[in-house]
Amino acid sequence: MRAKKGHSSGMRKPWRLACLLSVCLLALASTLSEAHAQISVRGGNPTLSITTGFPGSEPIPVVNVATSLRYRRQAQIAKITVTTSCPGQSFTLKVLATNIDQGVAAPEVTLFQGMLDTDVITNIPSAGFVWTNATLQYTASATFADGNSAELGNDVHTVTYTLQVQ
Amino acid sequence: MAYTRSLCGRPVLAATLLVASMGVVQRAAAQVYGSDSHTVTVTVATINVIQVSAGSVSLTITGAGVVAGQDQMSVVDQSTSLLWGTNSSNRKITVSTNLVGALFTLRLVALNPTQGTAMPEVVLSTVANDLLVNVGRTSGSCMLRYTGVALASQGTGTDSHTVTFTISN
Numbered sequence: 001m002r003a004k005k006g007h008s009s010g011m012r013k014p015w016r017l018a019c020l021l022s023v024c025l026l027a028l029a030s031t032l033s034e035a036h037a038q039i040s041v042r043g044g045n046p047t048l049s050i051t052t053g054f055p056g057s058e059p060i061p062v063v064n065v066a067t068s069l070r071y072r073r074q075a076q077i078a079k080i081t082v083t084t085s086c087p088g089q090s091f092t093l094k095v096l097a098t099n100i101d102q103g104v105a106a107p108e109v110t111l112f113q114g115m116l117d118t119d120v121i122t123n124i125p126s127a128g129f130v131w132t133n134a135t136l137q138y139t140a141s142a143t144f145a146d147g148n149s150a151e152l153g154n155d156v157h158t159v160t161y162t163l164q165v166q
Numbered sequence: 167m168a169y170t171r172s173l174c175g176r177p178v179l180a181a182t183l184l185v186a187s188m189g190v191v192q193r194a195a196a197q198v199y200g201s202d203s204h205t206v207t208v209t210v211a212t213i214n215v216i217q218v219s220a221g222s223v224s225l226t227i228t229g230a231g232v233v234a235g236q237d238q239m240s241v242v243d244q245s246t247s248l249l250w251g252t253n254s255s256n257r258k259i260t261v262s263t264n265l266v267g268a269l270f271t272l273r274l275v276a277l278n279p280t281q282g283t284a285m286p287e288v289v290l291s292t293v294a295n296d297l298l299v300n301v302g303r304t305s306g307s308c309m310l311r312y313t314g315v316a317l318a319s320q321g322t323g324t325d326s327h328t329v330t331f332t333i334s335n
Contacts, residue, residue, distance in 0.1 A: 038200035045205040055217040056249030056307050059210065067204065074199050084206075091208045111206075140208040144305040148212045148253045155208040165197030 039080065039163040041136075043067030048140035050091070061141035065098070069134045071124070071163050073102060078124040079166040080134075081117035082109055086157040089113045091142040093157060097121045102132040108139070111157060122166060214333040216250040216259065218310075225272075225314035237319060243312045248276065251305040252333050258282075259301060260294035260334055263327040270325050271315040281306030287313070294332060301333070 046064045053059035071080060080103070082095060089112060096108040103124035121134060225241045232239050250259060259282070261274055268290075274297065275287035282301035289295075298308065 039202050041202045041204040043204075045207070047207040047209060049209045049211065051211040051213070053213045053215050053251045053253075053305075055215045055251050056305055057251065058305060059213055059251070059253065072199075076197070078199065091210055093206060093208055138206055142208075142210045142253070144213070144251045144253045145303050146210070146253065147255070147303055149209045150212050151255060157206040157208070158203055159206050160201055160203040162201040163199040165199075 037072075038074070039069065039071040039161060041067060041159075041161060042070055043136075046138060048093075048138060050140060050142055053144065058143050059141070061139055064138045064140075065135050067136045067138075069097065069121075069136060069161055071102075071132060071134075073125055073128045073130045073132065074163070074165070075126055076165045077126045078163055079103070079119055080121040080124070081162050081164065082111070082120040082159060083115055083117045083162075084111040084113065084157045084159045086111070086113045086155055088153070089155050089157075090152045091140060091146055091155050093155065094139045094141075095120060095159070096137045096139070097134040098137050099133070099135040101134070102130065103134070105134075111159060117162060120161065124163075124166070210253065212254055214250075214252045214254065214257070216248065216331050216333055218331065219247040219249060219307075220245060223312055225312060227270075227314060227316050237317045238315060239318065240313055240315045243314075244277070244309055246310045246312075247307055248310055248331060249307045250301065250331075250333060252301060253303055255302040256335060257302040257333050258296055258335075259298040260332050261288065261290065261297045262292055262294040262330050262332075263290040264292065264330070265290075265325055265327045266292055268325045268327070269316075269320060269323045272325065272327060273313040273315065274329070275311050275313075277309040277311050279306060279308035282308075284308065287311075290327065290329065294334075297331070 043066050046066050048062045048064050050059050050062050093111045094108050097105045097120050103121040106119040109118045109120055223243050225243050227239045227241050272290045273287050276284040276297050279298055281304035282298040285296045
């Protein structure tokens, strides 16, 4: 009797275990899928080209507003941070979020190799899970002393935006 | 039996719950909803720009102040300046004139350059002469001092120069 009881209990546990593992896997997949979908950069990979300058002054900065962020409101007040990876950086690149539907633009952020995550949009309202957009305004600048791409190569930034709780 | 026990027993169940709870805790602690990246490229062209601050310079030798018995007469103008910007290394600024067979001598020297090194005064000719050296990757300015020189024996006349400044290697 005791052996039967033990055997019967042992049959039930694998099912419970399988169910638990399935739930965990589903939760993990859901989390990963959700993380991917909550924010996206649109408009491709822009190139900013500085081509002219003033004698006695400096090269003329170039502005690009061809890309944007699309992000979703969350259950908590959220913010978007930015960071970049650009080994061997020579020139200056800044970003400012404009035309923001939800949230508040942080001051213009200078992007540089080794920087910490820095706020670019804050106070994104919670709830509603509404999709919203912001224009990314990139400004590239250089001094004459910074040199040129023919001698130093281009600056190629991998710019990462992260949507997170504030 | 041993395999069944370890699979269905408490240690495995506890470990699974621990992993699951760690995931939940981690998600709650990081509070990251998602991220995305793109590539932004900055290119800077080779830029060499140069500009003379003012318009024409006129040097007139009138004979005023000329010492009797002295053949050489000269006049000086220091009213113009030169501005430049270059983002290339190892650059210099040269100067030349378009006038072939000038009657009189026109000399030029750069004064007080904010960047680079001024060369000694040059006599303008159709061949480019160095005015400033070591101006690579700078934005700067200097004053231009022109000196017109005539000998009494050269008589009278007018030379009209178009003076060209060039940033070069």
